Every structure is written in C-alpha cells, then in structure tokens.
Amino acid sequence: MSTVSIIPIEEKVDVLKQKNVPVAKASKTQDYAMKFVSAALSNMAASGVSNPQDVIKVRQQLRTHLPGGQKNAFWSVGAEMARAEGVKSLMNGFTASMLREMFYSGLRLGGYEFFKDKYYAASNGALTREGITLKVLAAATAASLGSAIANPADLVKVRMQAYYPNGSPYKNTRHAFASIFREGIASSTGRGSPILAGLGALYKGVVPTIVRGVVLSASQICSYDQVKQTLKKNGVFEEGIQLHMTASLFAGLFCSITSNPVDVVKVRSMTDKTKQFHGVVHCIRTILVNEGPLAFYKGFGMCWGRLGTHTIVSFLAFERLRKLFGMDPM
Template sequence: MANVAQAPLMTAPITTAPLEEKVAQLDGRKRAGKSKDYALKYVAACISNMTASGVSNPLDIIKVRQQLRTQAPGSRANAFWSVGVEMARTEGIRSMLGGFSASMLREIVYSGLRLGSYEFFKDTFYDMSKGALNREGLALKVSAAAVAATIGSALANPADLVKVRMQAYYPAGSPYRNMRHAFASIWQEGARATKSNSSVVGGLQALYRGVDATTVRGIVLSVSQICSYDQIKQTLKKKEIMEEGIGLHFTASMFAGLFCSITSNPVDVVKVRLMNDKAREFSGVTDCIRSIIRREGLGAFYKGFSMCWARLGTHTIVTFLIFERVRLLLGIEAM
C-alpha cells in the first residue's frame, strides 16, 4: 500500500489586538454610552419641567402680578386669592394661561439645561478633581448645579422676559398677540431705545434685560432645589429610612420646593421688576433693589411668596416625580 503524502495543515494566523487598542475601544463605547445617557437625561428634564410648568402656570401668573404691584406691604388687595379672583372676573379664566407658550420654550432651554446637564457637570468635575471632590459631598453638587444653572439661565433670558411681559397686567389689554409678536415687539422696543447705531445691539439688549438677576436667581434656585433634592434623597437612602421609589421622590422634592422658594423669592421679585421695566425706570439690579427698599420696605422682597411656594413647590414635586419616572422608562438609573 503506497504511502499517501500528507500535506501540511494550513492554519490561519491568529492575530491579537494590542491591549491599548482594546482599552481604547472599551473607553470609546463607554463614552458613547455616557453621551447617550446625558442626552436622554436632557430629554427627561425637558419633559418633566414642561409638564410641571403647564400644571403650575396659573400660580406663576398670579405670582408675577403680585410681584409687580407696588402697594404698601401687607395690603390685603395683594393677597393671592384677591389677585386670582380679580383676574378671573376682569380678564376671564383664560388669563390664567398667559405666557404659556413662552413658558414652554423657557423650560426647554432653562430647565432642560440646568437639570439635564447637572449630572454631566457632576461627573466632569469629579473626574477633573481626580477624586479630591467627594461624590457625595455638597461641594461637588453645588458646583455642578451652579454651572448648569448659569448656562441655562443666560441662554433662556429672552424667553423668560417674554413670559413675564405676557403675564403682566395691562389695563387696556395685552399689547402682545402671541409669543412671536412679543419677541418682535420687545426687539423693536430695544432698537428704538438704543444709543447705538445698531438696531441688532438694541434688540439683543432689550431681550437680555435683567439677565444678571435672572442668572443669579437661576443659580440660587438650582443650587437650593437640585442640591437639596439630591442630598435629602441620598441621606434618606443611606440611613435606610426610605428606599428608592415614589415615596422617596415625593418627600425629597417636597422639602426641595420649600428651600428653593425661600431662597429665590427676593431675587425673583427683582428679576420680574427689571424685566417689566419698559420705561427704563431702573438703571440696573442695584438701583432696582434700592428703589424697592425705599418705596416698599424689605417685606416687598417676599411679595408673592405664598404663590411662589405654591408654584415652586408644585413645580418641584411634579418635576422630580416625572423626571425619575421618565428616566426609568428610558432605562437610566435613578438620580
């Protein structure tokens, strides 16, 4: 029997990717996954805040009307029920929806960014500090909330200003047909009033009037609201008083709503007065504060507080309940 020559077996060369390449691929996937999560958190923040704003809009417009009134402190005519009843009687129930479209636009820009990017900045600052900042500490949370709020407040100022103008009281009827007309009217108002030769500069100055007060308010509100919610929730879970769920979200958001109402109301009064100052009565934030103290006293800074608390408390509870729920539906871990 003839020997059959066996051909050597041909095997494909085995190649292995360098360890550095595998690590780079894993890091790339991890970053892509994180970026997707951050985008989804922004979407969840927009949905939750728009819903909360829609629910609390009647309270918001009453609060604005109270803050624009200049009666002596303690005047019963400025009580929230008096303002609400007067609005319903003289302007109709639909007046409670004043500035609704501008409010929705504001929430997409302002609240979407301040709440939606909060955890992005927390992660970024933690990585930048190389662990020096405690992930559970207040310093990291305050820093993240302040930066997120600064960006959101500054970008959303035009929508915020239009909302305030559309919610103010006008004896002869509102001069604004809709949000688009309000934007155009305020732009033209600024173009006419500017000392510059550029109408664009004047228009932008008009839309960004009160941006310093808006930004300060945004920082104060966001730090007290988001950080207190985060901290209270974390503490209750750590001490095993409550577990993750609707009960915990409701409790933490209820306290957060009270804290941010107390801290933000004085700044909110100044912001609303500046934004509605068509006659340029105030030269800036300091002048506005001085004028309020001189004419109305320190108590004026808490005008509209009951409505502010009712509105912000409601807004905060609805926001975080829906925010956490939408995160769950999108497959993102709880805040």
C-alpha cells in the same frame, strides 16, 4: 446545518477600539442627552400644571403698594383676573413658558450630573460625590448656562403675564418676541448695531435671571439630591415614589425661601419699560426704600405653591422618565 460563532464581548470591544469607536464615550454622551430630554419634558409638564400660580405670583410681585395693603392675597388677585380678564388669562405666557423650560430646565437639571461628573474628575478626588460642594458647583454651572440661554423666553413669559390696563400689547408669543426686539432697536442711540440693540432688549434682566437660576437650582436640586441621599443612607426609604415625594417636598420649600427675593427683582427689572431702574442694585434699593424689606417676599405664598407643585411634578416625572429610558435614578 449552519454554525453560530460566539465572539466574546471583550474581543468585540477590542475591535471597536482598533477602529477608533469610542464605546463608553458614546453611551455616556447618549446618557447625558437622555437626561436633558427627560429634564426638559418633566419640567415642561410641571410648568404647564403650575402656570396659573406663576401668573398670579408675577401679578403680586409687580404691585408696588406698601406692605400690608389689601387685595394682594393670591386668591384676591386670581379672582380679580378671572373676573376682569377671563379665566384664560391664568394661562398667559404658556407657550413662552414651555420654550423657557425646554432650554432652562433641560440644561439646569439635565446638565447637573454632567457637571458633577466633570468637576469630580477634574478634582482628582478632592471633591466627594457625597459632599455639598460638588453639588453646588454643578448646579450653579448648569443653572447659569440654562438661565443665560433661556432669558429671552423668560422675558417674554413675564411680559405676557403682566397686567396692562388697556389690554396686552402682545398678540401671541412670536409677536411678543418681535415687539421686544423692535423696542430695543427703537431705544438705541444710533451707535452700534441695531441687531445687537434688539438682542440686548431680549436680554433685559439677564443678571437677576442668572442669579435667581443659580440660587433656585442650588437650593432645589442640591437639597433634593442631599435629602434623597440622606434618607436612603439612613434606611428611611428605599428608591421609589415615597422617597422622591419626600425629597421634592423639602426641595420645593427650600428653593421658594431662597429664590423669592431674587424673583421679585427679576420680575421688576424685566417689566421696567420706562427705565425706572438703573441696574439691579438700584432696583433693590428702590424696592427696599419705597416698600420695605418684606416687599422681597411679595407673592411668597403663591411662589411656594407654584414652586412646590413644580418641584414635586418635575422630580417625580424626571425619575419616572429616567426609569422608562433605562437610566439609573438621580
């Protein structure tokens, strides 16, 4: 007859500590990693659903006629694209979009709670978890990192979604990356490294990209977190799909209002092959003088439609994946 020895959990932890095994740290690191994976997958799914809206939004934002001009409504642009370029054109930039979301949203949403924990610990209680300051700091840091790393994929996505009278110069995503890299080398003055010049071309528009990422994430993630927290605290909803849906609806509206102007500048900068703009400030001034302040809200209807859809799908999927992987709700 065999005997089974039962070792208390405290003794097991002591043994692991003696062997320098970071028990809590390992589980916490795994938790952050799973949040990154969940965020990347949920946002890739959301981006796939909203890709047609994203293409139409980019086309609207690139049109430079005066405010009030005709044929810039999203249905007109969409119908024109389907008629002239085929329905498949509404999925332009899909692969680049998936690549972008993997790094950009994996970091900005998946890293949000990582930075919240780090800032909270560093503040020694000066920043409260319920306060908006901690949330904005965490969202801004995660978004800055994600935007900077994913800029080349973002640039390729926008270039592939833009309109070209003589047909797209890009055969596929890989060809687009290579073409833009070669453009940078060709436009270099001969001073400095050609490799750096090529990489510089892939990082065109990185400043407005980071600004947009910070503005969008601070308004989207923080508003979702804040609205969800408020609704739960006041007993309006319990944790579940109704709460997630309501919070994501508010978040989609807030981030659309705040990010559309920056998005217009980002798209114009990224597609500026002729070097019409001499920097972000010059781009803003040119749009303002030539097209008026409302130009910064070109494509807003489709931006809201796209970001609203993206926000709802991404947060619902993110919360579901967290539950599937055994993590607490956001």
